[in-house]
Amino acid sequence: xxxxxxxxxxxxxxxxxxxxxxxxxxxxxxxxxxxxxxxxxxxxxxxxxxxxxxxxxxxxxxxxxxxxxxxxxxxxxxxxxxxxxxxxxxxxxxxxxxxxxxxxxxxxxxxxxxxxxxxxxxxxxxxxxxxxxxxxxxxxxxxxxxxxxxxxxxxxxxxxxxxxxxxxxxxxxxxxxxxxxxxxxxxxxxxxxxxxxxxxxxxxxxxxxxxxxxxxxxxxxxxxxxxxxxxxxxxxxxxxxxxxxxxxxxxxxxxxxxxxxxxxxxxxxxxxxxxxxxxxxxxxxxxxxxxxxxxxxx
Amino acid sequence: xxxxxxxxxxxxxxxxxxxxxxxxxxxxxxxxxxxxxxxxxxxxxxxxxxxxxxxxxxxxxxxxxxxxxxxxxxxxxxxxxxxxxxxxxxxxxxxxxxxxxxxxxxxxxxxxxxxxxxxxxxxxxxxxxxxxxxxxxxxxxxxxxxxxxxxxxxxxxxxxxxxxxxxxxxxxxxxxxxxxxxxxxxxxxxxxxxxxxxxxxxxxxxxxxxxxxxxxxxxxxxxxxxxxxxxxxxxxxxxxxxxxxxxxxxxxxxxxxxxxxxxxxxxxxxxxxxxxxxxxxxxxxxxxxxxxxxxxxxxxxxxxxxxxxxxxxxxxxxxxxxxxxxxxxxxxxxxxxxxxxxxxxxxxxxxxxxxxxxxxxxxxxxxxxxxxxxxxxxxxxxxxxxxxxxxxxxxxxxxxxxxxxxxxxxxxxxxxxxxxxxxxxxxxxxxxx
Numbered sequence: 001x002x003x004x005x006x007x008x009x010x011x012x013x014x015x016x017x018x019x020x021x022x023x024x025x026x027x028x029x030x031x032x033x034x035x036x037x038x039x040x041x042x043x044x045x046x047x048x049x050x051x052x053x054x055x056x057x058x059x060x061x062x063x064x065x066x067x068x069x070x071x072x073x074x075x076x077x078x079x080x081x082x083x084x085x086x087x088x089x090x091x092x093x094x095x096x097x098x099x100x101x102x103x104x105x106x107x108x109x110x111x112x113x114x115x116x117x118x119x120x121x122x123x124x125x126x127x128x129x130x131x132x133x134x135x136x137x138x139x140x141x142x143x144x145x146x147x148x149x150x151x152x153x154x155x156x157x158x159x160x161x162x163x164x165x166x167x168x169x170x171x172x173x174x175x176x177x178x179x180x181x182x183x184x185x186x187x188x189x190x191x192x193x194x195x196x197x198x199x200x201x202x203x204x205x206x207x208x209x210x211x212x213x214x215x216x217x218x219x220x221x222x223x224x225x226x227x228x229x230x231x232x233x234x235x236x237x238x239x240x241x242x243x244x245x246x247x248x249x250x251x252x253x254x255x256x257x258x259x260x261x262x263x264x265x266x267x268x269x270x271x272x273x274x275x276x277x278x279x280x281x282x283x284x285x286x287x288x289x290x291x292x293x294x295x296x297x298x
Numbered sequence: 299x300x301x302x303x304x305x306x307x308x309x310x311x312x313x314x315x316x317x318x319x320x321x322x323x324x325x326x327x328x329x330x331x332x333x334x335x336x337x338x339x340x341x342x343x344x345x346x347x348x349x350x351x352x353x354x355x356x357x358x359x360x361x362x363x364x365x366x367x368x369x370x371x372x373x374x375x376x377x378x379x380x381x382x383x384x385x386x387x388x389x390x391x392x393x394x395x396x397x398x399x400x401x402x403x404x405x406x407x408x409x410x411x412x413x414x415x416x417x418x419x420x421x422x423x424x425x426x427x428x429x430x431x432x433x434x435x436x437x438x439x440x441x442x443x444x445x446x447x448x449x450x451x452x453x454x455x456x457x458x459x460x461x462x463x464x465x466x467x468x469x470x471x472x473x474x475x476x477x478x479x480x481x482x483x484x485x486x487x488x489x490x491x492x493x494x495x496x497x498x499x500x501x502x503x504x505x506x507x508x509x510x511x512x513x514x515x516x517x518x519x520x521x522x523x524x525x526x527x528x529x530x531x532x533x534x535x536x537x538x539x540x541x542x543x544x545x546x547x548x549x550x551x552x553x554x555x556x557x558x559x560x561x562x563x564x565x566x567x568x569x570x571x572x573x574x575x576x577x578x579x580x581x582x583x584x585x586x587x588x589x590x591x592x593x594x595x596x597x598x599x600x601x602x603x604x605x606x607x608x609x610x611x612x613x614x615x616x617x618x619x620x621x622x623x624x625x626x627x628x629x630x631x632x633x634x635x636x637x638x639x640x641x642x643x644x645x646x647x648x649x650x651x652x653x654x655x656x657x658x659x660x661x662x663x664x665x666x667x668x669x670x671x672x673x674x675x676x677x678x679x680x681x682x683x684x685x686x687x688x689x690x691x692x693x694x695x696x697x698x699x700x701x702x703x704x705x706x707x708x709x710x711x712x713x714x715x716x717x718x719x720x721x722x723x724x725x726x727x728x729x730x731x
Contacts, residue, residue: 117565121421137421138565140574156565 056080059097067135067142069096072128074261092261095127101143102197104175104189105161105235108139115160120173123147123242130204132242146189146202148173148239163232172239178210178218179232185210188241190220191234192289198235200228204246207239217290229288356381403577409526411519412572414622416531417606421570422563423614424684427621429568430527432672433680434558439662439721440546440683446731447717447724453498454723461719464490466711468657469694477696481604484657488535488600491719495726504730507540509593514586518629520672521640525569528578529626533619535600536586536627538593543649543729545666547681552647552668555679581638585630594634596627598725601654613661613687620652620663621682628667628680640671643678651725660688662721690718 059073077089107113118138126133134147136157150172151157157173160180167182177194181187186207189198201208206223213219218232251257254264356378358364367373368380387394400406420426428435439447454460468487472478478486492510499505512535519528562568585596601620603611611619628648636644644667652663662685669678692713693699699707 119563119566137570139567140570142421142570 062099065099065101065143067099067144069098072097077263088263088265089261090263091258093127093259097128098126098133098144100126100129100133101145102189102199102202103191103195103235104145104159104198104237105195106143108141111139113161115158115162117156117158120147120151120153120155120157122153123151129202130243130246131202132204134242146237147242148188148237149242149244150239151242159235161233161235170238173237175235175237177233178220178230178236179213179216181210181236181238183210183212185238186240187220187236187238189235189237190222190228190230191236192228192230194231194233194235198237202241204241205244206241208236217288219286225283227283227286229286229290231290400577405577405579407576407578407580410574410576411526411528411578412569413575413578414527414529414531414572416533416619416623417609418571418573418619418622419609419611419615420572420618422566422568423612423618424621425561425563426568426570427618427625428682429560429562430522431621431625431680432522432560432669432675433621433625433665433682434555436681436683437686438683439685439724440664442546443664443683443721443724443728446728447720450720450723450727453501454494457719458714458716460494461491461716462711462714464494465691465694465714469711470696480657481602484602484604484655487657488602488655491722492537492600492726495723498727502727502730504541505727507593508597508730509538511536511538511586515584516586516623516626516630517582517584518626518633519581519583520629520670522672523674526580527572528582529622529629530582531623533599533623533626534602536596537598537600537726538587539595539597539729540593541729542595542646543597543651545647546649546664546683547647547666551681552643552678555668555681556677558679560675560679583630583633583638585627585634594631596631596650597729598651598653599624599627601652603654603656613659616654616656617661617663617684617686620654620661621665621684624650624652624663624665624682625667625680628665629670632667632670636670640673641669642671643669651728653722653725658690658694660690660718660722661686662688662725664725685721688718688721689713689715691715 057073057075059070062070072095074092074095075089076091077084077086079085107116116138118136120134121137121142122135123132124135129146132147133144134151135142136145155173157175158171159175160168161177163177163179168176168180170176170181170185175189178187187210188201188207190200190208191198192200200222203223208223209221211219211221211227213232214229216232217229218234219227219229220236221227257264364378366380367377370377414420414430424435427433438444465487468483468490469478472482472486496505513532514536515530515532517528517530519526521527585594587593599620601616601623603616628650631650632641632644632648635648648667650665650667652661652665654661654663664683666681668680671677691711693707694711695707695709698705698709
């Protein structure tokens with residue numbers, strides 16, 4: 001439809017301005033090196049494909065935060081060129097995206113940078129992730145966050161960026177820097193770099209464990225038993241993520257998988273390679289996200 | 299790159315220039331002008347989506363003057379492109395208005411103003427409205443109105459019969475469709491009930507000194523603490539009267555409100571969900587009518603739940619809207635009578651009533667403005683009497699509800715409650731008896 005309108009518009013301008021076109025083409029042929037900008041604004045050529053514009057993620061380009069659910073465009077596993085990049089994705093129930101604020105320690109525009117409290121207004125299901133999300137309101141703003149296990153409507157949750165000498169007695173749902181929490185607490189929504197927003201431990205029912213604190217850094221065990229070393233100023237929320245029985249659910253039928261947007265895999269029998277089968281190997285070494293100056297400089 | 303291709307294959311090239319592509323794209327989001335296709339080359343290169351170059355940045359160096367080819371009137375390859383000054387139209391064209399930045403507008407103010415309009419969905423509902431208007435809530439209607447309701451039980455001849463007919467008319471007979479929509483039936487029911495109340499004009503001549511108005515815009519400003527608040531908007535149906543409503547509460551009760559402490563809701567701030575604006579008219583107070591309008595006093599406000607698709611108010615938020623707009627009308631009237639200076643206690647408190655409905659459930663409210671000194675949390679408070687969630691009837695079903703071959707709810711109107719209409723009539727006749 002769009003291609004047709006482009007075509008008609010282009011052809012209309014072509015017919016009206018034949019002389020200008022011919023003259024500009026002649027000019028182009030004679031003067032080889034010079035730049036002749038087409039100031040007349042005539043359409044010299046036209047696109048015959050309009051599929052390009054539909055493959056762009058415009059719905060993601062919103063700058064201002066909002067709690068209103070945003071209409072989503074499904075990709076079907078296709079990338080910007082239109083080809084499938086990931087198989088097995090397509091169809092499924094329509095979903096609206098609720099913009100979750102992963103940076104828990106985000107101060108309001110007019111407020112000072114002090115610890116603040118927020119009230120849980122609603123805990124609801126989110127179609128875009130396995131965990132539940134909670135609408136929290138504090139001061140003059142409302143935002144969505146990942147709900148923890150026992151979050152109820154009316155709870156007050158605290159967010160603080162202060163690291164005191166004594167470890168804080170952590171309540172579930174509160175967010176503190178890693179350095180302020182006692183060793184052994186279950187944590188979720190882990191930030192790797194302070195201020196970036198949480199990128200780890202966000203799935204339903206997951207939780208990491210604070211293993212030990214080493215001068216300015218903290219070592220956390222992720223749900224995959226991998227250990228990570230991060231700065232102690234990274235924010236983290238206390239408790240397990242909500243919807244803990246998510247891994248115990250039974251899909252039951254192929255149709256339910258299709259409702260979730262999972263397309264069937266290829267039925268072609270393919271010889272499995274070295275990746276398949278049970279692997280028993282030692283844990284990978286601890287990953288450090290801290291740029292410490294090397295102690296042994298040899 | 300486009301020029302090289304043009305010189306290479308001049309006749310067959312179908313190159314689209316960047317600015318032409320702008321016209322071609324039907325989408326408003328023209329961030330797609332980065333896409334360029336080269337048809338002149340091989341097929342694999344055609345499919346490649348290239349990113350566009352950024353337009354050249356104009357650099358300003360202080361002290362150095364840019365030499366442009368403006369004076370020469372034609373392109374000179376080494377000189378810069380001239381930048382022409384922005385042309386401003388010397389007359390005002392309403393169809394081509396470009397809004398300037400908020401900070402440059404004449405009414406811009408450093409201090410923000412929080413505006414409550416008809417689409418506001420207050421998070422804390424009635425508690426937030428009570429804090430904003432410095433009001434004490436009393437549940438249940440005042441005793442005078444309750445006694446008036448008992449007396450009006452059989453004022454209109456065949457009262458129950460006629461009200462039932464009106465409900466059935468609104469719910470079933472209004473349209474040729476099977477069932478009318480909520481907006482239609484709630485509106486029809488309200489107008490029918492008002493019509494029925496107005497038939498008592500022969501026995502209560504004061505009803506003739508009233509008039510119904512809709513789509514009038516209210517504006518009132520007040521200061522609460524350090525923040526400025528405004529209430530603006532078209533609220534609903536207004537019953538205007540030439541005479542003011544009598545006071546509902548005694549002087550003693552009014553003085554007792556000094557002891558009442560307003561409810562706060564930490565950590566949520568009371569200005570949540572209000573529209574924060576920096577461009578506003580200070581101290582705008584308008585009751586919606588001119589000064590020479592004969593029907594000065596707002597008697598009752600009638601609110602309907604439906605009407606705006608974008609804002610769907612839950613019952614709590616709906617009641618908050620009723621409180622706020624009743625307060626707004628009372629405040630506008632008080633400013634007219636006593637001036638805009640905050641008065642600690644008004645000689646004759648301004649009373650405004652409000653009725654809200656969704657077609658079946660009614661909310662009755664009486665608001666009395668005792669003070670316009672709203673900056674502090676102490677002192678005399680205003681009062682509001684609220685009767686929540688009163689049903690007029692239980693069901694009005696088009697098809698009967700049958701469970702296990704037994705009729706649970708019959709078709710037609712069922713569960714009519716006559717007390718609700720007597721309360722409605724009492725609120726209507728208050729001031730006219």
